[in-house]
């Protein structure tokens with residue numbers, strides 16, 4: 364454990380500098396927020412589950428040729444990553460209508476979309492991460508057209524890889540959010556892939572195995588995160 368102050372602290376993670384200027388250490392906290400910070404709480408052991416689940420997914424995606432920032436797990440809550448210049452665009456991929464999309468287009472949650480949908484959001488807490496499109500990205504100078512094309516290409520490929528893998532584990536991939544950044548001129552997948560950033564539903568029962576249990580006060584939140592890790596790796600904690 365590095366004992367210095369974090370160089371950045373987010374809602375769910377702290378980021379520390381390391382001796383190598385090209386690398387950072389990410390510490391996963393148990394803090395949970397929803398609705399742009401309006402709802403706050405903690406989920407016991409969430410940091411451990413999300414670190415292990417993200418580690419698993421980065422390794423899986425790396426094997427399939429998706430470049431990412433993950434280097435190695437350092438401890439139960441700590442991950443070593445490549446330092447990225449984060450592109451302030453959140454990329455959401457959806458297979459099934461849920462959450463904000465269900466509200467926006469007036470579809471009931473759970474209705475299958477005929478094709479996967481990509482949405483782009485401006486990563487800005489003060490503005491509440493508004494939905495944007497390619498034109499906004501160019502006007503605001505958030506990313507180049509080539510970077511947007513790369514992010515969208517990786518996002519669709521990641522969707523194929525994760526959805527197929529999870530199907531075998533009896534988990535339906537409803538939607539998820541990705542963040543990307545630039546390292547040595549190359550666009551890499553960053554952040555995390557976990558029940559905080561994805562919607563996972565049990566394929567047989569439809570039970571939610573993700574942060575919606577916290578957002579919607581459904582109970583058994585820690586158990587849901589534990590169940591996801593168990594389905595991925597067989598691990599119980």
Ligand code: C5P
Pocket residue numbers: 455461462463464492538539540559560561562574
């Ligand atoms: O809330 P919404 O339906 O737009 O969320 C779509 C997906 O993106 C969900 O899986 C949610 O967990 C994720 N998301 C996220 N961080 C945000 C917004 C959404 O991880 N700031």
